[in-house]
Amino acid sequence: MLNNTFNNQENSSIESINPVDSLEVLLHKLMNRVRQYAELSDILSVTVNEVRVFLETDRVKVYKFDTDGSGEVVAESVNECLPSLLGQHFPAEDIPVEAREMFQTVRQRTIVDVTAQTIGLSRFLYPDSDNNDIWFRHVDPCHIEYLISMGVNSSVVVPILYRQQLWGLLVSHHSVPRNVTERELQVLQLVADQLSIAVGQSTLLQQTRILAQQEATINRVAKLLHSMTEMQLQQALELAVSGLQASGGRVYIAPQKPNEEPQIYSCGSGCILSEDYCDWLTTQPTLPELNHIWVINDLLVSALPEYLANDFNKAEIRSLLIVRLEYHTSIVGYLSIFRSSIDTETLWARRRDPLDERHLRPVKSFEAWQELKKAQVNPWTAPEIDLANSLGSHFAMAIQQYQLYQKIHAANYNLHRDIEQRKLFESKISALNAELETRVLERTTELQQANTELKHEVKERQQAQASVERLSRYNELILNSAGEGIYGLDANAKLTFINSAGARMLGYQVEELITPNKHFLESVIKHTKPDGTAYKWSENPIRATLEYGKVQNICDDIYYRRDGTKFPVEYISTPIEEQGQIIGAVVIFKDITERQIIERMKDEFVSIVSHELRTPLTSICSALGLLSNNSLDSQPVKKHRMLEIAFENTNRLVRLINDILDIERINSGKVSMHFQICNAADLMTQAADEMRAMAEKAEITLCVAPLHAQLWADPDRIVQTLTNLISNAIKFSPAGSSVWLSAEIQMTPHILFKVKDEGRGIPEDKLETIFDRFQQVDASNSRNQGGTGLGLAICRSIVQQHGGAIWAESVLDQGSTFYFTLPLLRGA
Ligand code: ADP
Numbered sequence: 138m139l140n141n142t143f144n145n146q147e148n149s150s151i152e153s154i155n156p157v158d159s160l161e162v163l164l165h166k167l168m169n170r171v172r173q174y175a176e177l178s179d180i181l182s183v184t185v186n187e188v189r190v191f192l193e194t195d196r197v198k199v200y201k202f203d204t205d206g207s208g209e210v211v212a213e214s215v216n217e218c219l220p221s222l223l224g225q226h227f228p229a230e231d232i233p234v235e236a237r238e239m240f241q242t243v244r245q246r247t248i249v250d251v252t253a254q255t256i257g258l259s260r261f262l263y264p265d266s267d268n269n270d271i272w273f274r275h276v277d278p279c280h281i282e283y284l285i286s287m288g289v290n291s292s293v294v295v296p297i298l299y300r301q302q303l304w305g306l307l308v309s310h311h312s313v314p315r316n317v318t319e320r321e322l323q324v325l326q327l328v329a330d331q332l333s334i335a336v337g338q339s340t341l342l343q344q345t346r347i348l349a350q351q352e353a354t355i356n357r358v359a360k361l362l363h364s365m366t367e368m369q370l371q372q373a374l375e376l377a378v379s380g381l382q383a384s385g386g387r388v389y390i391a392p393q394k395p396n397e398e399p400q401i402y403s404c405g406s407g408c409i410l411s412e413d414y415c416d417w418l419t420t421q422p423t424l425p426e427l428n429h430i431w432v433i434n435d436l437l438v439s440a441l442p443e444y445l446a447n448d449f450n451k452a453e454i455r456s457l458l459i460v461r462l463e464y465h466t467s468i469v470g471y472l473s474i475f476r477s478s479i480d481t482e483t484l485w486a487r488r489r490d491p492l493d494e495r496h497l498r499p500v501k502s503f504e505a506w507q508e509l510k511k512a513q514v515n516p517w518t519a520p521e522i523d524l525a526n527s528l529g530s531h532f533a534m535a536i537q538q539y540q541l542y543q544k545i546h547a548a549n550y551n552l553h554r555d556i557e558q559r560k561l562f563e564s565k566i567s568a569l570n571a572e573l574e575t576r577v578l579e580r581t582t583e584l585q586q587a588n589t590e591l592k593h594e595v596k597e598r599q600q601a602q603a604s605v606e607r608l609s610r611y612n613e614l615i616l617n618s619a620g621e622g623i624y625g626l627d628a629n630a631k632l633t634f635i636n637s638a639g640a641r642m643l644g645y646q647v648e649e650l651i652t653p654n655k656h657f658l659e660s661v662i663k664h665t666k667p668d669g670t671a672y673k674w675s676e677n678p679i680r681a682t683l684e685y686g687k688v689q690n691i692c693d694d695i696y697y698r699r700d701g702t703k704f705p706v707e708y709i710s711t712p713i714e715e716q717g718q719i720i721g722a723v724v725i726f727k728d729i730t731e732r733q734i735i736e737r738m739k740d741e742f743v744s745i746v747s748h749e750l751r752t753p754l755t756s757i758c759s760a761l762g763l764l765s766n767n768s769l770d771s772q773p774v775k776k777h778r779m780l781e782i783a784f785e786n787t788n789r790l791v792r793l794i795n796d797i798l799d800i801e802r803i804n805s806g807k808v809s810m811h812f813q814i815c816n817a818a819d820l821m822t823q824a825a826d827e828m829r830a831m832a833e834k835a836e837i838t839l840c841v842a843p844l845h846a847q848l849w850a851d852p853d854r855i856v857q858t859l860t861n862l863i864s865n866a867i868k869f870s871p872a873g874s875s876v877w878l879s880a881e882i883q884m885t886p887h888i889l890f891k892v893k894d895e896g897r898g899i900p901e902d903k904l905e906t907i908f909d910r911f912q913q914v915d916a917s918n919s920r921n922q923g924g925t926g927l928g929l930a931i932c933r934s935i936v937q938q939h940g941g942a943i944w945a946e947s948v949l950d951q952g953s954t955f956y957f958t959l960p961l962l963r964g965a
Contacts, residue, residue: 160320163191164327171331177339181212181332188309188328189214192321194291196310198222199332202303205229206237211305218312219288225486231283232306240296241303246322251281251290252314259322271322284310291315293322295329299336307332344520351524354380358528362535370535375404377474377528381521384454384477388462389415390470390536399470406475409452417445418459418471430526431459434516453477458517460529464537472529478512620727622706624657625713627721628683632657642728644699664706667693679710682722686712696726705729745911749793749925753786760786796927800910803934810851810938814962817880817888818843820852824859825878831864836872839863844880846888847962854935855959858943861928862892862955868924870896870952887941887958898949907945908933932957 167187174180181199189197196219199212206229213223239245244261248271256276284292291311297304307329309317354376361373370388378386385405392399401415433439434456436449449455456476462469485506517525613636616623622639624632632650640647643662650661658664658679665671674680678689692707708726712719760783763769769776802808825841832839848855859878866876874895881889899907899914906912911926929943936943936957947953 160324160327163324164331167328168331171335175342177335177343178212180335180339182214184307184328184332184335185212185214188307188325189216191324192293192309194293194309194311194315195219196222196289196308198308198310199297199305200227200308201305202237206232206234208232208305219310222287222486224484226483227486231486237303240294240306241298241301244296244298246296246326247292247294248317248322249276249280249284249292250314250316251276251284254278254281256280257317261326271319288312291317293317293325295322295325297329297332297336299333299340304333304336347520351380351520351527354524355527355531359531359535362531363538368535368539370402370532371404373532373535374402374472377472377525377532378404378407380528381458381474381525382476382515383458383474385409385452385475387414387473387475388470388532388536389418389473391419391468393540406452406454406477407473410448410454410475413444414448414473415471417442418473429461429463429529430522431457431461432517432522433457433459435514449475455512455514456517458522458525460525460532462529462533462536464533467537469533469536469540472525472532474525476515476517479515481510481513483508483510619725622726622728623723624726625721625723626657626679626683628719630656630658630679630683632661633721639726642698642704642726643696663697665695665697665703667695667705669695669703679722679724682710682712683719686714686719688712692729694726705733742910746797749911750790753790753793756786757783757790793925793927796925796931800927800931800934803931803938810854812849812851815848815850815852815855817846817848817890817959820848820850820855820859821878821880821890823852824856824863827856827860828863828867832867832876835867835870837867837870838875839867840875840877842877842879844882844888846880846882848888848959849962850939850959851935855939858932858935858957859890859892861932862957865924865928866892866894866896866953866955870894874952882961883958885958886961888961889956889958891954891956893952893954895952898951899945899947899953900949901947904945904947908943 167184170183170187171180174183185197185199196213196215198210198214200208201211202208207226208229208231209226210222210224213221215221215223239260242262246259246261248257248259249255250257254276255273257271257273259271284290287310289310289312291314293309295307297307307325309325358373358376358380361369361376374386374388378384383405385403385407387404387407387410388400388402390400390402399415401412403410436446436455436457441449449457452475454475455478458474458476460472460474462472485508616634616636617638619636619638622636622642624635624639627633632652635647635650637647640650643650650657658677659674663671672678678691678694681687682689689708689710691710694706694708695703696706697703705728706726707729708724710722710724713721713723760779763779764776764783769779799808821841821843825839829839863876863878870876876895877891877893879891879893881891883889903912903914907914908929910930912930913924913926933943936959940960941958943955943957945953945955
């Protein structure tokens with residue numbers, strides 16, 4: 138297209154540039170034309186047009202070298218005499234290395250005349266030569282053949298240098314032989330120099346453009362990345378990929394915490410790669426530690442694990458750029474940019490094939506040949522690597538800042554949520570508090586009211602309790618002070634209470650008896666009928682109380698003590714009723730052992746007394762009977778005897794009755810003792826005096842040894858006791874024997890009286906019983922000795938009333954001694 142454009146301009150150029158203009162004018166005009174264009178291709182096209190106008194040759198072209206020595210016709214102005222070579226590539230060997238070196242080092246210019254087979258060489262920088270010096274020599278036949286095959290008979294070549302390096306050639310071809318003047322060469326040299334400048338400017342412009350483009354890319358990427366609220370990483374990646382003319386990319390963001398998953402963003406061919414790539418990337422030891430960027434131009438020649446090579450192959454990735462994303466010292470992730478292979482298209486001036494025989498021979502034709510190369514590496518250029526590096530920095534910074542932002546945001550969010558929750562909580566609490574306060578207020582009022590009532594109730598209850606306790610104490614006192622045993626039973630005959638007298642009678646402590654689940658009647662008191670046979674429960678009298686509420690008054694039952702001994706009882710069982718229901722029974726029992734003994738004794742006493750009274754009465758009755766019918770009137774002795782008998786028996790009867798009444802009165806406490814200070818010696822003397830007549834009558838010697846001691850006693854009763862003992866001693870002693878009355882002081886302090894005789898003695902087993910009423914060693918005593926069997930009983934009663942003791946010691950047929958003690962007067 139350019140070619141056409143400039144061909145169209147050809148006419149105007151011809152008008153403006155005249156071959157005969159001065160060199161300066163020519164150059165001025167040329168530069169004016171050139172300055173209108175900024176692009177190198179435009180400048181080159183204008184230049185070749187202007188130069189061809191100036192030279193009036195068939196072709197003027199600019200040939201540009203590649204780095205490998207090959208070259209391409211980048212600008213051409215040609216007429217119909219020669220075929221166009223524009224855009225065609227020529228292999229490196231077409232212009233040998235030596236020639237290229239001469240172009241560069243001494244800026245050698247060549248002028249070939251095919252017809253003359255000469256080549257004119259002019260070395261612009263050759264020492265000791267004029268710049269325009271040309272010398273000619275024979276040209277290389279190959280060169281001639283090369284030019285001929287191109288249809289060229291005359292050529293001029295001037296090197297174009299950029300920064301001391303061979304950049305290209307300004308070439309003029311003419312189909313017919315033509316001389317090249319020194320001026321023309323000078324013009325061409327000047328044009329080549331200007332082109333060098335243009336190349337420099339163009340390169341600078343190009344670089345500036347690339348930089349501007351890169352900056353724009355960086356800015357756009359940065360804008361996307363550095364949005365604080367939303368990091369548009371995906372779009373930024375896509376932009377980076379397109380800015381680097383890549384096929385895809387991937388960003389790997391390393392997890393911030395050990396249990397977190399990494400974040401991966403992919404685009405283009407990067408999406409096809411499996412996660413293995415990132416795993417490989419993070420564990421890649423070959424990544425140079427100090428280099429942030431890793432450039433792989435051709436993955437096919439890189440030593441990759443097979444699974445990765447397959448992955449890359451599948452994703453059609455050929456080149457790889459890895460930027461380690463670092464912020465300060467921490468690695469935040471990796472940015473990977475992928476590039477596919479590309480197909481190249483080169484238009485060669487001829488086929489360059491080492492096997493092509495034409496290549497071995499001198500060039501004969503220039504048949505244009507389009508070479509297509511598939512799957513070529515599209516390597517990373519230095520600016521691209523720089524761009525990737527810069528982008529990487531932005532990614533790293535943005536990720537770091539975003540993560541920081543996220544953290545702050547999360548913290549803010551949590552803080553906000555906490556505050557909200559706290560506010561909610563506080564409002565709930567204050568609502569609850571208000572409710573609670575109301576409730577507390579209500580409750581307090583209720584409680585105060587209840588409290589007042591309660592206090593009142595408590596007071597009443599305390600009073601009631603006190604009454605109950607008082608009553609209970611009274612009851613307990615009554616129960617415990619009662620001589621009778623009292624116990625309570627529940628409906629199942631289990632003991633509910635027992636007073637201490639009851640427990641004591643049974644041989645227990647109260648606490649021992651109050652044990653639950655024990656049938657009290659059957660397992661504790663085990664009471665039986667009077668004959669000892671056990672009650673069946675069905676016939677137990679207390680059962681009738683418990684079941685029918687019958688009050689039972691039993692007076693001849695037997696209870697058993699803990700030790701197995703039994704005792705006779707009488708008891709009353711009364712039901713306990715509550716709301717018409719019998720809930721138990723109270724049993725009051727009494728040990729009637731004593732009473733039974735007394736009753737027995739009373740019975741015995743009555744029978745003895747009646748016997749003792751009846752005997753004298755019978756004698757009196759029969760004596761008086763005989764006297765009353767006057768049958769003994771004729772027998773005065775017998776009649777007198779009868780009267781004596783009646784008199785004696787009457788006396789005996791009087792004595793008996795006196796004794797009986799005496800003992801009863803003393804025992805029952807009806808006879809009060811008249812205590813006074815008295816002298817023991819006086820009492821002993823008085824008693825002895827009273828008994829002296831009886832002793833003399835019985836021919837017994839009564840010996841008295843009075844002892845002076847002060848006593849607090851009833852003197853009459855003590856004299857009665859002493860006379861009774863002396864009388865017994867006289868009664869049961871033979872005539873001629875002696876009776877001694879003596880006394881002695883004891884330490885206790887007591888006085889001990891002794892009445893000793895030499896009589897018949899008392900059997901040992903009777904020594905105690907003789908002190909009981911109506912007890913005599915021999916029943917005939919009462920008849921023979923006129924005794925009643927009551928004397929010693931009266932003595933014991935009197936002594937005991939004085940706080941003393943009385944006992945007897947005796948040896949059969951040798952005599953007896955009766956002792957009694959009396960307390961001495963204190964301080965006497
Ligand atoms: P009594 O009127 O029969 O003497 P006592 O009570 O005085 O009644 O004596 C009871 C019995 O004790 C007497 O009947 C007698 O058998 C016996 N007794 C009392 N004193 C003596 C004694 N000094 N020597 C032998 N027997 C005595």
